[in-house]
Amino acid sequence: MSRVRHTSAVRQRLVALGLVGLPLLTFPLVSLPGGEIGGVPGLFWYLFGIWGGLIGLAAWVAERRGG
Amino acid sequence: MISGWFVMLLAIGYLGLLFAVARFGDARADAGKSIITANVYALSLAVYCTSWTFYGSVGRATSGGLSFLTIYIGPTLMLLFGTVIAKMIRISKAQRITSIADFIASRYGKSQLLAGLVTVIAVIGVVPYIALQLKAVSASFDIVFGNPVDASEPWWADSTLAIAAVMAVFTILFGTRHLDATERHEGMVAAVAFESVVKLIAFLAVGLFVTYGVFGGLSDLFRKAAASPELARLFTVDASRSGSWLALIVLSALAILFLPRQFQITVVENVDESHLRRAVWLFPLYLLVINIFVFPLALGGLLHFNGGGMDADTFVLTLPMAEGAAGLALFAFIGGLSAATGMVIVETIALSTMVCNDLVMPWLLRSRWVNPSARKDLSGLLLSIRRGAITVILLLGYAYFRAAGEAYALVGIGLISFSAVAQFAPAMFGGMYWKQGNHAGAVAGLLGGFGVWLFTLLLPSFAKSGWIGKGFVEDGLFGVDTLKAQALFGLTGMDEISHCLFWSLLVNAGLYVAVSLLTKPGAVEVTQAERFVDVFRRPGDGGASARLWRGSASATDLVALLERFLGPARAQQQLAAYARTRRLDDWKRLPADADFVQFAETELSGAIGSASARVMVGSVVQEEELGLEEVLDILDEASQVRAYSRELEAKSKELEAATAELRAANDRLLELDRMKDDFVSTVTHELRTPLTSIRALSEMLYDDPRIDLNERKRFIGIIVTEAERLTRLINQILDMAKLESGRAEWTNGAVDIVAVVRESMDSVGQLFREKGVELATCLPESGPIVLADRDRLTQVMINLLSNAVKFVPAKAGRVTVAMVTAAGEVRVEVADNGPGLAADECEVIFEKFRQGGNTMTDKPQGTGLGLPISRQIVEYFGGRLWVESEPGQGARFLFTVPLPAEQDNNQDGDN
Numbered sequence: 001m002s003r004v005r006h007t008s009a010v011r012q013r014l015v016a017l018g019l020v021g022l023p024l025l026t027f028p029l030v031s032l033p034g035g036e037i038g039g040v041p042g043l044f045w046y047l048f049g050i051w052g053g054l055i056g057l058a059a060w061v062a063e064r065r066g067g
Numbered sequence: 068m069i070s071g072w073f074v075m076l077l078a079i080g081y082l083g084l085l086f087a088v089a090r091f092g093d094a095r096a097d098a099g100k101s102i103i104t105a106n107v108y109a110l111s112l113a114v115y116c117t118s119w120t121f122y123g124s125v126g127r128a129t130s131g132g133l134s135f136l137t138i139y140i141g142p143t144l145m146l147l148f149g150t151v152i153a154k155m156i157r158i159s160k161a162q163r164i165t166s167i168a169d170f171i172a173s174r175y176g177k178s179q180l181l182a183g184l185v186t187v188i189a190v191i192g193v194v195p196y197i198a199l200q201l202k203a204v205s206a207s208f209d210i211v212f213g214n215p216v217d218a219s220e221p222w223w224a225d226s227t228l229a230i231a232a233v234m235a236v237f238t239i240l241f242g243t244r245h246l247d248a249t250e251r252h253e254g255m256v257a258a259v260a261f262e263s264v265v266k267l268i269a270f271l272a273v274g275l276f277v278t279y280g281v282f283g284g285l286s287d288l289f290r291k292a293a294a295s296p297e298l299a300r301l302f303t304v305d306a307s308r309s310g311s312w313l314a315l316i317v318l319s320a321l322a323i324l325f326l327p328r329q330f331q332i333t334v335v336e337n338v339d340e341s342h343l344r345r346a347v348w349l350f351p352l353y354l355l356v357i358n359i360f361v362f363p364l365a366l367g368g369l370l371h372f373n374g375g376g377m378d379a380d381t382f383v384l385t386l387p388m389a390e391g392a393a394g395l396a397l398f399a400f401i402g403g404l405s406a407a408t409g410m411v412i413v414e415t416i417a418l419s420t421m422v423c424n425d426l427v428m429p430w431l432l433r434s435r436w437v438n439p440s441a442r443k444d445l446s447g448l449l450l451s452i453r454r455g456a457i458t459v460i461l462l463l464g465y466a467y468f469r470a471a472g473e474a475y476a477l478v479g480i481g482l483i484s485f486s487a488v489a490q491f492a493p494a495m496f497g498g499m500y501w502k503q504g505n506h507a508g509a510v511a512g513l514l515g516g517f518g519v520w521l522f523t524l525l526l527p528s529f530a531k532s533g534w535i536g537k538g539f540v541e542d543g544l545f546g547v548d549t550l551k552a553q554a555l556f557g558l559t560g561m562d563e564i565s566h567c568l569f570w571s572l573l574v575n576a577g578l579y580v581a582v583s584l585l586t587k588p589g590a591v592e593v594t595q596a597e598r599f600v601d602v603f604r605r606p607g608d609g610g611a612s613a614r615l616w617r618g619s620a621s622a623t624d625l626v627a628l629l630e631r632f633l634g635p636a637r638a639q640q641q642l643a644a645y646a647r648t649r650r651l652d653d654w655k656r657l658p659a660d661a662d663f664v665q666f667a668e669t670e671l672s673g674a675i676g677s678a679s680a681r682v683m684v685g686s687v688v689q690e691e692e693l694g695l696e697e698v699l700d701i702l703d704e705a706s707q708v709r710a711y712s713r714e715l716e717a718k719s720k721e722l723e724a725a726t727a728e729l730r731a732a733n734d735r736l737l738e739l740d741r742m743k744d745d746f747v748s749t750v751t752h753e754l755r756t757p758l759t760s761i762r763a764l765s766e767m768l769y770d771d772p773r774i775d776l777n778e779r780k781r782f783i784g785i786i787v788t789e790a791e792r793l794t795r796l797i798n799q800i801l802d803m804a805k806l807e808s809g810r811a812e813w814t815n816g817a818v819d820i821v822a823v824v825r826e827s828m829d830s831v832g833q834l835f836r837e838k839g840v841e842l843a844t845c846l847p848e849s850g851p852i853v854l855a856d857r858d859r860l861t862q863v864m865i866n867l868l869s870n871a872v873k874f875v876p877a878k879a880g881r882v883t884v885a886m887v888t889a890a891g892e893v894r895v896e897v898a899d900n901g902p903g904l905a906a907d908e909c910e911v912i913f914e915k916f917r918q919g920g921n922t923m924t925d926k927p928q929g930t931g932l933g934l935p936i937s938r939q940i941v942e943y944f945g946g947r948l949w950v951e952s953e954p955g956q957g958a959r960f961l962f963t964v965p966l967p968a969e970q971d972n973n974q975d976g977d978n
Contacts, residue, residue, distance in 0.1 A: 011150040014347060018147030025140050026316060027309030034303060036293075039286025041302040044362065047136055051143065051355055058147060059348035 013061045021054045071212050074397070075226060081401050082233050085258045085408065089241045092257030103253050103338045105345035111256045111332050112350045113263035115142060115323060116357060117196075117410040118203035119481045121266055121403045124358065126380035128365035132301035137312055139358055141319030143351035149343055152324070152333060154499055156343070158602045159334050163673040167330040167491060168421045173677035174498035174599050175506040176592035182425035182678045184510065185491065188517050189327050189421060190460075191525075192487025195471075195480040197414055197464035200407040201227055202477060205468070207403050210384045211396060228465060230404070234411050235461045239454045242416035252416070256336050259413060262405040267357050269402025270383070274360020276395055277367045277386050285363060292366040301366070314565035315482075321492050322485040327417035328410060335417075411461070419456035424676030427452050432682055446634035449674065474532035482564050483524050489568065490516035493576040497583070502596040508583030516575025524567040527552045590698040591681075597702050604709070620688035622659040625667045628687055632674050641670055664688055746915065753796060753931070757789040799932040803915070806939045813856045813943070820893055820964065821850030823857060824884060827864035834872050840880035842868075850886060851893050853964045859940045860964075863948075866933040867897040867960050874901035874958075891966050892946065898959040904952040912950065913938050937962075 023029060025047070033042035095102045120138075127135040146152075155170070164170045168189065172182035205227040241255040282288040292298040304312065323329055337343070368382035377385055383403065387396040431452075471477035493512050497504035522544075530537045530552075544550035553563050555570050588596070629638040639654070645666050646654035657663055664684060671680035764782045768774065774782075805811040828842060835842045871882045885896045904912065915935050934948075941948040945965045952958035 010344070011153070014147045014149055018144045021144050021147065022316075025144070026313050027306065030304060030312070031306050031309070036289070039290045041289060041293075043133055043303055044289075047133060047140075048355065048359065051136075051140060051351075054143065054147075055348050055351045055355060058351070062344045062347050 010061060014058060017054060017057055017061065021050070024050050024054075074208070074211050074400070075229075077397060077401065078226075078230065078404055079233070081404065082230075082237070082408070085262065086237060086240075088261045089237070089254035089258040091254070093241065093244065093252075093254035096251070096253035101253060101338060103251075103256055103336075103342075105339075105342040106349065107257065107260045108337065108342040109346040109349035110260035110263045110353065111336070112329070112346055113267070113353050113357075114259050114328055114332055114409045114413050115326075116263070116266065116354070116406060118200050118207075118403050118407040119196075120357070121270060121406040122203055122207070122380045122383055123481065124361045125365045125368065125382045126378070128301070128362050129369055129379040129382075131308075132304060133362060134304055134308060134312060134315070135361065136358060137315035138319045139354040141316040141321075142323035143354060144316065145320035145323050146347050146351055149347045151496075151499070153340060153343055154602060155324070155330075155334050155495075156337050156340055158499070158599050161602060162598070162677065163669050165335055165424065165673060165676065166417060166421045167325060167327055167495075168425045169672070169676045169678075170330075171491065171494050171498065171509065172425065173672070174595055175494070175504075175509045176589050176595060177677045177681040178506055178510075179425070179429045179678040179682070181506065181509055181513070182421075182676060183429065184513055184517075186421040186425040188487060188490060188513065190418060192484050193327060193414060193418060194460060194463050195467055195477060196484040197411055197460070198468035198471065199477055199480050200411050201231055201465055201468045204230055204404060204407050206381065207384055207400050210381055210388070211400050227468075230408075231411075231461050231465050234408055234415075235458055237408075238412050238415050238419075238457050238461075242412065242419070242457065243450055243453045251336050251338060253336075253338075255412065255416070256332065259332070259409045262409040263353070266402040266405040266409075267353065269398050269405070270357055271360065272395060273383050273387055273399045273402075274364055276390075276392060278360060278363045280392075281371065281386070281390055282367060288363050288366055288370075291370055295370075298366060298369060301362075308562075310560075311562045311565045314561075314568050318482065318485050318489055318564065318568055321489040325488040325491045325495065326414075326485070327421065327488070328413040331413055331417040331420075411464070415457050415460050418460050419453050422456040422460070423449070423453045424679060427456070428675050428679040429682075432679060443631065444634060445631050446637070446674075449632065471532070474534070475528055477532075479528055483528060486520055486524055486564060486567050486571065487517075490520060490571060490575055492572065493579040497579060498596075498599055500600060501583075502593075502600050503588075504579065504583045504596070505586060505588035506592050507586040508579045508581075511582040512575045512577075512579030515578040516571045519571040519574050520567060523552050523555060523570055524563060527563065593698050593702065618664075618688055618690035620659040620664050622655075622657055622663065624687040625659065625663065625684070626654075628683060629667055629670060632671055632683070638670075749915070750800060754793065757793045757796070761786050761789045761793075796932075799936065803932055803936055803939075806936060806943075813859070815854055815856050817852045818855045818857045818860060819850060820853050820855075820860070820895070821846055821848075821886065823860050824850075824864055824886065824895065827861050827868060828884065830861075831865055831868045831872070834869060835882070838872060838875075838880065839878045840872055840875055840882060843881065843883045845883065845885040847886065851888055851966055853893060853944070854967055855944050855964060856940075860944075863937040863940050863962065864895075864897075866937050867962075870933060870960070871897055871899040871901070871958075875899045876901070888966070892963045893966060894961060894963045896959055896961045898957060900957040903954045903956045903958050904950065905954050909950050909952060913948075 030043065030047065033046035035042045037045055092102055124135050124138075158164065159170065162173055164173055168182045168185035171185050172178050175181050205225075208226050237258075238255075241258070242252055244252065244254075278285055278288055282291070289302075293302070324333075364382055364386070365379065368377070368379060368386055371386060371389065383399050384396055387393075387399060468477065490513060493516070494504070494509040498509070522539075526535065527540045529535050530540050538546075539550070540552045542548070542551070544552070549556050553566055555566070558566065558570075561569065626638070626642065629642065632638075633641065642654040642657070645663075646652070646657055649657070649662075651657060668677075668680050668684045671683055674680075675683070764786050768779065768782055802811075824844075824846060828844070832842070868882070868884075872880070875882060879900075881900050883896075883898045885898070887894045887896075913934050915932060938948045941962045941964070946963040948960070948962040950958055950960050
């Protein structure tokens, strides 16, 4: 029973991540980053940063034990 | 530059390696040691990255900047909604579903019509996509050969055809080992995962080479590109593209679920549901990594060739070649070949299962050739059909590639193909989460959506290629202006993909919902809807599945049917396994009941699809049609039974908890009763001792008037002492009762604890002096202020001191009083050099009427209530009272009183 509940908690956390990710990776937010950091365009940093962040959080949520 | 033969050998050699990997995977699976781990599963999902990713992304980046990333962000987000995928997997395992067509058909009443429709849409949408892979392979051959292939070259000398033939052989060998399509193809999955690694490394190698070898790193590359306004334009995304940005994310999110190859790998080939947990992040990570260098490569190519007419789709190969890195170019070529092969193999298996089960089987079952009454083993025939389908699909793909050439209808097929499979979304999501969705609705939705897709996307792409007239695109259908194919009802300002996605999904979902609500479902549909939507609530279905089938069947007929389609060996193996679940030794004794019919149908579904399985089982059993009302009644009843059993479970849990509470309360009451009895008898005993001595002495005085005066004085002295003791005892009992019942009166205030200790020492000083006991102190000048009742605190202190003086030896006795302030509390210690206490005595002395020393032989020295009362008082202030002692080492009585909160902070600060 508790395993089922744990699985469902993990799934809900992942869904929440997805719901956060969608507005972060679509318009209007993606039109904001401009300029450059270290020669690399801001948008490049922004897209890969947010995307990588989401993946990192998903890995943390999915792989941690007991949570 | 590179010998054609060498390239060809390399390609064939690489494919040979794939065969070896697949062979190894299958061998391990046969030995029961599966190599499909969570990581392999996640990597195999990367079959999503085809040669369209490998070569085409760079091309897209040269025109659309970073917007190509949407194709990979969509799947990332969809994977986070993994709960949908988990449901798809669970349903498919329970129903033995083998393809997306089977999934939809099974949900909507095992309908052959729907299965066929979905298959047709998938074939039309996906075969050109296979052609695109072959084209990419062919184009990469041209580049590494260094000379464009002569168009007049005969088809049999075409290296692409050779590659396609090898792919067909691979697919046939590793994709159709078993007839039962729900059997996993572990070798193939292993090979696909291996290919995913190869294409990733190859792409990264080219990316690193161009970025750091040809240019001076990322910032150098971007700075050089920024110098050209033409390229700097690609660095930002234009807000006017916001619609298509979102549309592409939605589209690719749907594609990752519904592309036949993704369904095959994600759902059908899934070994263990828990693997999904790894895939949720590892697959997106793969997508991220393979995309890091796409944009730099695009910019590098544009800068390097200076817009020199080089096809941007080939930068991955042409850049290394132009820089003279032939080895790297060959590696990239192998990477591209990997991407194409993986996709073609999995896609072909998925499509061939669909074509065999959902197009060929229904036709075969109607023909007289496989008349159900004939008892012929058909499993071999089925395998041949599937192998034939693989060959035909690959040939179709090849033919389309040869016929289309550079036409737009081929080059732009990636997203067109995605849009086709997106049409499955309403029927799939509705099927999993909405019980009212029905067969008529699904057919209407699919037909509508597919029609709109044909009209707004596929046919215009044909028109663009010049294969058909452009009239319906430019002037509208029949010349009606509002029916322009890519500006339907005057909707403009969107790109063609967003336009198609909007209209097709609107029509599709609209029809699906509307028709579902307006029509009545059939009995089988309602049953299946229940099984799909509530899949996580099963298997406790209240016995409904057994009652949902009524009729008569013969076990012999069912067994014969299974043997015909699965082959005798496999059929008997499955039957034996099933018999074991029903606790029967011999499957020949299985009763031909509803459950057995259900088992036979599910087994057949795995081999020939649910729709055909239903038809075949129907042909050998006499099923009594259940009316819709009856089915609904049974399902209602089942769900009520489920609800009742849940309620019952909750009730019984409540009851158990209540019983446990009652039992605990009862135990406590019994304990209290026993304690009360003990107390009364002890008190009586304690009261009797002084009373007895008073009475005895008084009687002696009364009876004998001749006792002399001195003796008389002594007796009366004893009587007075005993009476005092009696009074003290009664006072303490009263005090104890008050404390225990909580009716004691407390006057709490700020108390200087050092002053209290000194006062108590003064008041008992006489006792010490009389016995010649030394009273030493180790006290600060003024101690901390605590919140307490001054008199009660004094009572505790006096009790401890008078206890100490009682037990130390006269003359040599020594009692030390000390005080420490630490950790938010003040601790007072009274240590003596008396006989000390044994370990078990250390707790006992705090019980009522228990005293130190041997009470049987020694005259009692106190009432036995001082320490229990003191402990009650200290605990009331929030502190503790305990003793530390060893026999012969003296005893240390300690008690603590917590400091007020603000005092606490100051103390911490001081420390």
